[in-house]
Amino acid sequence: MSEIVYLNGEFMPLDQARIPVLDRGFIFGDGVYEVIPVYSRHPFRLPEHLARLQRSLDAIRLANPMTEAEWARLIHDLIARHAGNDQSIYLQVTRGVAKRDHAFPREAQPTVFMMSSPLVTPAQDLVENGVPCISAIDYRWLKCDVKSVSLLGNCLLRQSAADVGATEVVLFRDGQLTEASASNVFVINNGRLLSPPKNHLILPGITYDVVLELAAACAIPIELRGIPEAEARSADEMWVTSSTKEVLAVVTLDGRPVGSGRPGPVFKVLHRAFQEFKRKVMRAAA
């Protein structure tokens, strides 16, 4: 049986969902998206994800086709149509179908698509032992704060990691750490948690914010500032964070150990805090 997805006002089996080939999402990658983790059938940080969706839509000058309440209703409806307790909701809005022309069409209905997949968080082994990563020059565009479906740069970079069995590719632009192909990056140096500040060079991760809140609650000193490549490479710890990876320790970068080459003590504190926080939020929602 094909899973149920949402497309332009209707729920339908995935194998019946169709969009016209002139959809600007297909032709130009002209659209934005969100990935929302669902724990125990409850969408995590939904208002924050919908606020980021609004910022992405504003950045590409596309009117939001739905109110926040309508999005929330549809997302809960989609969750209810799937059996798993933990799900990953993918939603995408494109500028819709129009004659091919780079400039925006005067009249087009946005295409709205949503699907749910089982949420696969990192296996215990990866949490306990950390993951290998490689690095690369960040050659993506200068609007990385927009969660755009135009992900060719990210895909090419991620494939370079996949080619060598690495989990992620940590990116440097002009000699400074930015993020990874589908994650934000944190480093620990001398007990301080460092990460690049939110700007046009990184995606403002929802997990990034959660990690900063938890670090503050754990009295871990935080510095959001430019991180020179040499400082990142000599860090005591490095982590990648995202809605599906949660918080993962990077134990090698380009084959060289990060710090001790094992998940560090600050990672363990933060990872435990993250799991406890999730449980607390889910209990409150139940």
Ligand SMILES: Cc1ncc(COP(=O)(O)O)c(C=O)c1O
């Ligand atoms: C480029 C990039 N940076 C960071 C993130 C992490 O964002 P979030 O924590 O909201 O999943 C993602 C998530 O997919 C991403 O694609």
